[in-house]
Amino acid sequence: EQAKITIKMATLAPKGSNLVNIYEKLAEEIRIKTDGEVGFKIYWGGVQGDEKDVIRKIKLGQLHGGAFSGSGLGEIVPEVRVTEIPFVFRNHREVAYVRERLRPTMEKLFEEKGFIVIGWGDIGFLYVFSKVPLSSLEVARQQKWWTLEGEPIGREMYKAMGISPISLSVSDVATSLSTNLIDCASATPYMAVAFQWYTRFKYINEYPSSNILGAMVISKKIWDKISPQSRNIILDLARQSHGRIEEAARKEDEKCMKILLDAGIQVYRTDENIKDEEVQFIFDAAEKTRNNLVGELYSQELLDRTMALLDEYRKEHPEDTKVIRIE
Amino acid sequence: MTGALTALIVLMAFLGAPVFVVLSSLAILGFYLSDIQVAALIVDIYSQFSNNPVLYTIPIFTFAGYILAESKASIRIVDFSQALFGWMPGGLAVVSLVACAFFTAFTGASGVTIIALGGLLYPALIKELYQEKFSLGLLTSSGSLGLLFFPSLPIIIYGVVAEASIPQLFAAGIIPGIILVLLLSVYSMFKGGASGVRTRRFSLREAARTAGKAKWELFIPIMLLVGIFGGFVTLGEVASITVAYTLLVETFIHRDIPLRRIPGIMNESMVLVGGIFIIFGSALALTTYMIDAEIPYAMLEFIQRHISSKIVFLIALNVFLLVVGCIMDIYSALVVVVPLITPIAMSYDINPVHLGIIFLTNLEIGYSTPPVGMNLFISCFRFNKPVITLYKASLPFLVILLIGLVVITYVPQLSLMLVEYFDIR
Amino acid sequence: MRCKVCGLRLYDHLKTCPGCGTPYPPVHPITAVLWKIEEWLLVGFLGIMVSLVLIQIVLRNFFATGIMGGSEIVRHLVLWVAFLGAGVAAREGKHIRIDVAGRLLSPRFKCGTDVLTGIFSVVVCAILVYASLNFLLVDFESGMQIPFFNMPVWVLELIIPLGYLVITLRFALRTFRSLIWFIQGDRT
Ligand code: NA
Ligand code: NA
Secondary structure (H helix, E strand, O other), X not given: OOOOEEEEEEOOOOOOOHHHHHHHHHHHHHHXXXXXXXEEEEEOOOOOOOHHHHHHHHHOOOOOEEEEEHHHHHHHOHHHHHHHXXXXXXXXXXXXXXXXXXXXXXXHHHHHOXXXXXXXXXXXXXXXXXXXXXXXXXXXXXXXXXXXXXXXXXXXXXXXXXXXXXXXXXXXXXXXXXXXXXXXXXXXXXXXXXXXXXXXXXXXXXXXXXXXXXXXXXXXHHHOOXXXXXXXXXXXXXXXXXXXXXXXXXXXXXXXXXXXXXXXXXXXXXHHHOOHHHHHHHHHHHHHHHHHOEOOXXXXXXXXXXHHHHHHHXXXXXXXXXXXXXX | OHHHXXXXXXXXXXXXXXXXXXXXXXXXXXXXXXXXXXXXXXXXXXXXXXXXXXXXXXXXXXXXXXXXXXXXXXXXXXXXXXXXXXXXXXXXXXXXXXXXXXHHHHHOOOOHHHHHHHHHHHHHHHHOOOOHHHHHHXXXXXXXXXXXXXXXXXXXXXXXXXXXXXXXXXXXXXXXXXXXXXXXXXXXXXXXHHOOOOOOOOOHHHHHHHHHHHHHHHHHHHHHHXXXXXXXXXHHHHHHHHHHHHHHHHHHHOOOOOHHHHHHHHHHHHHHHHHHHHHHXXXXXXXXXXXXXXXXXHHHHHHHHHOOOHHHHHHHHHHHHHHHHHHOOHHHHHHHHHHHHHHHXXXXXXXXXXXXXXXXXXHHHHOOOOOOOHHHHHHHHHHOOOHHHHHHHHHHHHHHHHHHHHHXXXXXXXXXXXXXXXXXX | OEOOOOOOEOOOOOOEOOOOOOEOOOOOHHHHHHHHHHHHHHHHHXXXXXXXXXXXXXXXXXXXXXXXXXXXXXXXXXXXXXXXXXXXHHHOOOOOEOOOHHHOOOHHHHHHHHHHHHHHHHHHHHHHXXXXXXXXXXXXXXXXXXXXXXXXXXXXXXXXXXXXHHHHHHHXXXXXXXXXXXXXXXXX
16 A cells, blocks of 8 residues: 655666565565555666666656665765775775775765665676777777766776776666677676676676675655654664675675676686786776876875775785685 | 646647647646656656767768758669669569668658659659559558668667667568568569550660669668678767768769758758657656656556457557557657557567567558558658548558568567577677 | 738748749848858757767777767767757748648638647747756756766756757747738638
8 A cells, every 4th residue: 555655766776686676675664664654666677767867856856766886876975986996995895894984974975965875785896898808908998998977987097098988878888789889898797697788798807896886875855754763664674684785786796707607708817818017007097096086076085094994904804815806 | 637638638639739749748747747846857858868879870870861862862773773673564663662662761761752752753653654543552652661671760769769779670670671572562563564564674784884873872781781780880880981971972973962952951851850859858758757657567567467468469569550650650659659568568578679670560551551641641742642542542552561561570580580590689 | 821822821831832832931131040050050060970970980990099078979969969950840840740630620720720739839848948947957056077078968958948948939939920820811
């Protein structure tokens, strides 16, 4: 039956995906536990448009919230992207440590912008997919790279690499691959499989570039209409399910990586094929990228704090030197 | 109140309000009823227009088509087809079919084919003693023949709206398109033989001479074929290269079009594009509302409850689309109906590429279906004949096209064969 | 309204009478200049669109580089070309209509229904102008940019309200004209 308050949420995740399944279960739990005060309507599969469109629609009152990746969240609070800088974090544990310590700061920033974060969850590491082996920078520069529309980190990174990418929304990547508008892309294994992009690629690089953040947010306007006890119930239930989402996302990525490799996508080994000075060039480009974004996305202070937190983790856990890569 | 407003909108539609106004008004009404700011309906218009990776090829291809239509390419193509097929009984009729199909592929059944080729082919058909009724019917129904061949705009629009692979659609259209041309050719040969029209002898020299004259235009399909399926360039690049090439050929090599005419052609072609795109925008807004109100899911449930077999669904779909095709123009029909039908058809396990071909064939036929098929009125205007004459004239052609439709609908392999054989993605 | 020479029903978007070729009275010089500007803008934007794609092909294949944000600007030009084209279509009365009744009605009666559909169209288009201005405001406040010379998105979106506005004004003018014809009746 109809709930008293219906919160309309959108996500790019397709129906039947783990994410949507968990959301639908969560929505049902919330409706029951709040005695029918709060219900959800979830628009999956990007039917409400890309993350940018969804944010526009939230501002215009057509939607009330959504599950976003870092780039969508960055449209609201640019600072949140400081943990998505490329070629810095070595593995999930490093990312989790830093993000957990920055969480209160970020949640405050969201509240200032009129949004409540219901729960955080990583989306996963991005890998480079290509149609030809990216054996040198020269070859890489001849490719047509996809970057997400209006995406500042991608823009700066490609600029530093000397590549002029083609920006498209997620929903248009498949078409663009089929009409050869693009031939290289960074994606999580899950994205590559769920959106059917992987059938167009032959190679995947062994090292990922950066870890994508995810979170579910709701506009404060509708949040304030909910009774305090129901808000607590929602936050409790959402926190629990976000733990599940993160775990599910990681498992899903592992499963999808296996699908990719089984489908014949070859792992391109950086260490064996790419010259050391070119690898160094990439790390320099990454450093340039994160410095160039100071002022646009985050303050120098926040960047320094992030790097300090990372150092802190590495000092506390000297045994954890594992760098994530495809085995 | 809602009922009265909806009735008013429907009345306005039938009294001749522009299609985009009608669709926008429905979207506005919907947004108003769901208590959403009306500005939200612009979000999807903006985002689809400025993000879609294929949409920008439409103005570019249309411009190329208009350059061809304005030049004397039509004469060269007809001469060459005449040299190839003129020896057959009903040869000139077959020539008309082939030439019209070539032109429609470029100009997208906007009536340009009938306007550009009608004046050339109609007197020629009458001179060779084809019956007036036959000639009229032939030209009217071939005005939309060729919709299934690349780089036809309706195919690209279907690809955009249904999010289907455009190279796959292009490949899928080839065999069904040829089947329709063949069916009409067989009928024309039969009619031509029966009314004793003159035939000419085949001459290799004549064929070579006319091919030499038309070689620049004949190269375009080859260029497109390589460009689209070769995989070196994007569809947008193929479109721009086609424009540059046709401009070069028609203004500098053949000198058919003076340079000062080009801005005029650009304007005329963009009037067509603007007219289609603004309808597309309104349809997007309406779709946004329908998704918000979860109407597609309700429809899906309703249809699944009442239709259980794929065959029955396909029959119902064909009947529905024929009705749509004869009251709406092809572009409005595509952008309004495709988003609703695609998810439903998927649930019946119909391949989206095959669905696209079914869709376009239906609408192609709808174009010359009485009472309000667009081509009937364009012919009416072009040949200065009463519309009733054209109704009667196009009837036999309709019957044949319907036979073609049945074959295309119930034998999906015809559409999917090339896609699968060449593994086109 | 009918042609003064041959009596055929006139369509106000045609340059000459389809029956006898009598030219229409010329438009006001200021209107003529505005029409020219509109047409040249359309030509310019389409020209830029095609050229940019061609330049990108050359840059990418021969110089392994490209124009930053080149593909975005091409895609945004679709908006400009489409709305300018739609504006010209409104000027020439070429917007697609279902128009079942129009073919059956007498010219006088048709003028009457044109007034009704005209008023309806003006109202709807005016709402669209209002809606697109509000939409523009959201993107103006968010300060979004495309990488092509860091152009703000709202500048590129200006054509949406502008295009709808031009169409609204043209529909209003046409409605007014139909009303006058309806009142005056057929003049032969
Ligand atoms: Na999109
Ligand atoms: Na029609």
